[in-house]
Structure formats: structure tokens, C-alpha cells
Amino acid sequence: MPVIEARVDQRLIHGIVVNQWNSKLNPKRFMVVDDLVCNQEDIKESMRLSKPVGTGMSIINSDQAIDNFRSGKYDEQKVFLIVKEPATIIKLLDGGIQIPRLNIGIIFAEDGRTQISKFVSLNKQEVSDLKKIEDRGISIVIQYIPENNPIQFEKAVKNHDFA
Template structure:
């Protein structure tokens, strides 16, 4: 599969992605998807330029990402798909990104109306519904900040939140 790693991370492309995950898993390019970031020229440039040398990176809206992801899922290179929120992944899944089978959830900062579901992971009611939607679709959800950290799964914690 050419989209080799799918991650929810509210910082999108940053040090952990660049220094830890891209070393742990083969990464030829990063497809970052977040409507607000993609529409802000300065923020888009900052996020895109956080990718390490030699790794292609692009920041797209959901609409822009769909054809890119279709193409990426059919090539030999390995791409990371990174989204800012679980709800963005719901949009991608509902629009044909059927290659999503396993999701890594990294840091999601605390915000108003969010509930801490684990270390560095605070989900709103809408994001909890998104995780449950993935679970119902048979998609594995693993909360793991960095490759060597202890993981936990949505399957293990979901009953506390639904």
C-alpha cells in the first residue's frame, strides 16, 4: 500500500513526524490535509517546510487531497497521510478513501468541550463520534505519540466515551 501511515496530529508536520515516524517507517512524501491550514498561505508554507529534505510534502483541503490520495494509493512510493482532526478522516473515507484500515492518533491538544481520552489526546464529542465511526467500519485506531511509546486502542477505551 502506498499510503503507508495515516496519522491524526493537530500539529500536522512537526518534529515527531520528521525525526521519529519518518525514520521508523519508509516515507517518500507527506500528504497533509486540513482545510484551514491549506487556505492560509503563511501557515501552509510553514507546515510544508517542516518536512525534512528529500521528503515531498503538500498541504491540501479535503477536496484537493482526494485526487492526490487516489494517485498516491496506486504508486510504489510510500506516503504519510496526516490530518489535523479525526473528522477530516471521516470526510476522506466518505469520499472514497477506502484504503484507510489503521489510524495512528498522536497529540490532539485540549480545547473547549474536549475530553481527555489519554496522554496528549483530547477529543470533542464530534471527534469521539468519528472514532466510533471508524471502529464500526472495522478500522483500527491506535493512540501512540512516538514509535517507542506505549500504545492504547480505541477498542480498549471506547466504552468510557460512547
């Protein structure tokens, strides 16, 4: 299984991902899957500049990611998968991508989302999507940096109301 971990992080590639998570996971490839960002060359270029030496980086849409995984393109690599939205993870799972664990790093407190941790706020649809992912047997934790104790998703959303 090439994906060693997936992360929902609305900032996608940034210092914490390429330094701290890189040191913990030692991926061979950072894979950003986002149907909008993949078409924004200036943003893609800035993300590529932060890529650690000795790693690859893909910034592609979900259909291309599914095709690449199905064709075996990443079979010999350890892939750290990064997306902005839980819905993208569902699409990848529906496409046959195996994901061992989902780490929620940053989802901004905007658009009426309910804050469940220091860096994670969710709306009703995102909670529903995450529960669908969890129902597939995938462990979901909230963990901003590797040194933080992971918080189980179910525990974090308990006793919250979501709009």
C-alpha cells in the first residue's frame, strides 16, 4: 500500500508538513490532491519550492490520482497524501485508493464551522464525510504536529452541534 498516511489540511503544503511530518513519516512522495489547486501554476510552484530534498511531489486532481494509483505508478513509494476536504478522501476511497489512517491537521474556523480543537473546525457535511470514512475502518485522528497527542475524531465531535 503506497499511502502511508493521509492528512486533511487546508493549507496543504507548509512548513509543518514538510519539516515535522516529513521527519516522522519519511515519505518518498508528497501528494497534494485538489481539483482546483492543480490548475493554479503559481500556487503549485510555491509548494514545489518547499519540497524536501530526496522526495517527490505531485499536485494533481483526484481523477489523475486515482488513475496513477491504479496504474501502479506509486507502488514502490511511500506516499503522504494531503487534501483540503474530507470529501476528496471519499472520492479517492471510492476510486480504490487504500488509506491506512487519516490525520486532520487544519480546517479553518470559517463559514459557520464549529470549533472542535485548536486548529480544526467542522461543518455538518464535513462531520458526515468523516463518519463515512471512519465507517470504512479508517482511523481518524486530529493531530496538528507529530509531537501532539492524537485526539480521536469521535471523541472530538462528541457533544458538539454542527451547522
